[in-house]
Amino acid sequence: MKEIGAYPIRQELLFIPAQLKRLNHIQHAFKCQYCSQRSLSDKIIKAAVPKAPLNHGLGSPSLIAHTLYQKYELKIPDYRQESDWKKMGLEVSRQMLNHWGLKSSEYYFKPLYDVLKQKLLNRPILHADETYYTVLESETIKTYYWVFLSGKHDRYGITLYHHDPHRSGQVALDFLGNYSGYLHCDMWQAYEQLPEATLVGCWAHVRRKFHEAMPQNASGKCIARQGLNYCNRMFCLEKAWESLDCQTRYQARKEELRPLMQEFFEWCRKNKATVFAWF
Template sequence: MVTETIIQKFQQKVPAYRREKYWKSLGLDINRDNICNWQVISSKQVLQLIYDVLHEKLVKQDIIHADETSYQVIKSNKAKTYYWLFCSGKMEKRQVVLYYHAESREHEVPLKFLDGFTGYLNCDGWGAYSLLPDVTLVACAAHIRRKFYEANHSKKKPSKSSPAYIGYSYWQKMLQLEKKWRDLLQRSGWLTEKMN
């Protein structure tokens, strides 16, 4: 039942009052407070343990991708909060994707989360990452390509002869080549061997 309430909330986006009605229609008098409390308790007692194990595995990997985005939990005067994403590189045998909620976008967040990580960090160049010790930063191609795209489309009539358009075209070609090479490696079996 707890799993079903979690699926309803996070995957199906069913609001609490409708979940309460649903369970009553099945003959179970469960109020929304109970449903929400179940989710909090199960997260602390079960899901946090799984998260912690995945976190240990992630920081031992060679390549991690990171990004962060702001959001507001409820429309209020409260300052922005942030979701940070940390995930495995594409070639990693055991893929791990973890989200981390924080009140800020300061360097203390990745410093704490990535404690013990000494590999390559693929990110957008946000200043918080450059302060990490023993980490090699790798620029994110998607973020670089986006800057060329934005520069070219900032004008009403984008020009195909502008440096921004030419740079964007080069990035498009590089990403297409990368996909072809990855497909070729998968068909040859090399990529499968590498990931096993």
């Protein structure tokens, strides 16, 4: 038979399982024969070898990086990783996996975090928020995660997380120090401890107060619904201007958003007995 053509019929994807390979680093030593013949001591030079990411362990950069990816991105805890690695022939304890994560953070991530923090504190506009997290599935033991990030329209965005057992103003003061720019936050009293920052209220939190106060099936005369509608109108304008450059957006805000905000604040003063009770 003579082949007269070939046609693609179907495609399929192959899965190639991960592999573990032992890489032996061998250091070569060299001796100068000429020096040895004319000197009482030998001149020995050792070749350079790649530095281990962590001392006294089998963890290579790729292996350690993969364990961190599994733990923090895929949410696979150390004890499950320990079992999976054992099936692949690697006897590594969960204590060692945890050690790799801690030391990698200390040696490599902490210096990077410090550099990013320094750059973040030089930005003219920052956002901040905090939320609690229950530890060990207990309803009584709480810890707090704080987030500090640069403005939305910065060319290079920076987002940093900070863990602390407390939600006090000292935490914000320790992190932000004498930051003197605009800080966009929910006006939690902790941020009032900052001596130099200019606090800017968050409209999302304002809107949430009206949403929480609005009963089900509220009519158009409901004060909470009216406040929510004001916020929605402002949010719609901002959404429409999202792709504009800063100067054009600023001009649009002066022409369209400012009158709407003035109307909103006048409405708040008119209904202050009800509205102010929600804040």
